[in-house]
Amino acid sequence: MKELKIGVIGSGSTYAPELIDGFIKRREELNVKQVVMMDVDSERLEITGNLARRMVKRAGMDTEIILTTNRREALDGASFVVTQVRVGLMEGRARDEKIPLEFGILGQETTGPGGFAMALRTIPVMLETAREMEELSPEGWMINFTNPSGLITEALSRYSKMQMIGLCNVPITYLMRFAKLYNVSVEHIYMDYFGLNHLTWMRKVYLDGKDITAEVTERILEGDAQDLLGFPFNKSMVRSLGMLPGGYLQYFYHRDRILEKQLTSGNRAEQVMKIDRELLELYSDPDLNEKPAILDQRGGAWYSDAACALISAIANDKKEIHIVNTRNKGALGGLPNDVVVEVPAMVNSAGPHPLVMGELPLGIRGLVQVVKTYEQLTVEAAVHGSREQALLALANHPLVPTVDIAEKLLDRILEENKAFLPQFYH
Numbered sequence: 001m002k003e004l005k006i007g008v009i010g011s012g013s014t015y016a017p018e019l020i021d022g023f024i025k026r027r028e029e030l031n032v033k034q035v036v037m038m039d040v041d042s043e044r045l046e047i048t049g050n051l052a053r054r055m056v057k058r059a060g061m062d063t064e065i066i067l068t069t070n071r072r073e074a075l076d077g078a079s080f081v082v083t084q085v086r087v088g089l090m091e092g093r094a095r096d097e098k099i100p101l102e103f104g105i106l107g108q109e110t111t112g113p114g115g116f117a118m119a120l121r122t123i124p125v126m127l128e129t130a131r132e133m134e135e136l137s138p139e140g141w142m143i144n145f146t147n148p149s150g151l152i153t154e155a156l157s158r159y160s161k162m163q164m165i166g167l168c169n170v171p172i173t174y175l176m177r178f179a180k181l182y183n184v185s186v187e188h189i190y191m192d193y194f195g196l197n198h199l200t201w202m203r204k205v206y207l208d209g210k211d212i213t214a215e216v217t218e219r220i221l222e223g224d225a226q227d228l229l230g231f232p233f234n235k236s237m238v239r240s241l242g243m244l245p246g247g248y249l250q251y252f253y254h255r256d257r258i259l260e261k262q263l264t265s266g267n268r269a270e271q272v273m274k275i276d277r278e279l280l281e282l283y284s285d286p287d288l289n290e291k292p293a294i295l296d297q298r299g300g301a302w303y304s305d306a307a308c309a310l311i312s313a314i315a316n317d318k319k320e321i322h323i324v325n326t327r328n329k330g331a332l333g334g335l336p337n338d339v340v341v342e343v344p345a346m347v348n349s350a351g352p353h354p355l356v357m358g359e360l361p362l363g364i365r366g367l368v369q370v371v372k373t374y375e376q377l378t379v380e381a382a383v384h385g386s387r388e389q390a391l392l393a394l395a396n397h398p399l400v401p402t403v404d405i406a407e408k409l410l411d412r413i414l415e416e417n418k419a420f421l422p423q424f425y426h
Helices: 016-025 042-058 071-075 089-102 112-136 149-159 170-181 213-221 235-241 247-253 255-264 268-283 293-298 303-315 362-384 387-396 403-416
Strands: 003-009 031-038 064-068 080-083 141-144 163-166 189-196 199-207 320-327 340-348 351-354
Touching (some): 003 303, 016 303, 031 042, 031 071, 042 268, 064 071, 071 112, 080 112, 089 112, 089 255, 089 268, 089 403, 112 362, 112 387, 112 403, 141 149, 141 303, 149 320, 149 340, 163 320, 163 351, 170 189, 189 362, 199 213, 199 247, 199 362, 247 255, 303 320, 303 340, 320 351, 387 403
Parallel strands (some): 003 080, 080 141, 141 163
Antiparallel strands (some): 189 340, 340 351
């Protein structure tokens, strides 16, 4: 088996042990010789890195864990680079979620104006990383988990030459939930799943090749699986669609409900910061040498399964189906071929080959097209520091009600994020 060097950018994340756990589980198929854990926060990195070392030791593996604050060291000669960075840290996320609320718009980390602000901060950093990777590991693959994943992957696809796949844990989470519902392993479930990242639908669900969509839909709407989608969608809407909506569609289909809840309940970023502090304290225990169960509460469960399975599919030329963010290439009719979509793809040593999913159904086509337009405009705004493109991006987003609000919101976002947006202030 070929020896692999894995670079992990953003290893101070409390998710880092998830990834190490994934490599431990797949040691029979992935010969991970070295994991270079990189983060700008050396204190957090020390905590997550030392836990990683204890986990590897407990598993009896000779994988070398290297800790560094130098990104180039992690990228140099890497077979795979997993990116999970958060520019502006969790405090940035808190701002992203709060600012839209001032304008009567729901605040969400990856969707709407919150995701827009996050993308403006993050795209330049990810493109820098990509340029360094082109120089230091041109044969390597970037597996991007950095949010907003679809937008970041769109920017990388447009403005870099490296091999790259965007990944999200939502599809694998649904696969796991369906598998649990039918008491089978995940290999028995297949989803006809498509859209954009955090804007997806499940047209069909199969169990061992048998179409169980109608049965599953009724179990979700009326029966014993009402929590499966993660949100109680309007039943008439689900039946009218003839498809199951992915959880993030709650922010589009039920923005009134979400906004009301956000205005009365606590900020999600602040809740996550609290969980993060608890996890780091737990990780600091020198006797802890495995992934703690509490990590699953952080959101992002199955993230390591998705990442490690994808890495294995490429490294071992497996020709497996994975749901990924990649260039459309005709997979979804109604969108340009060169934009990034989230669809099933056959993955082998040459990377992802998207499956043809047909025309976008009329009932969702407009929403997908307008959100993709917003994404393309956001990428241009972030890359060129263009206030004009930024205004057009926000004005096109379905959650932003008027151009006047879009303009005021943009001013506020640019001002609050000034330290991270030099491209707008040159």
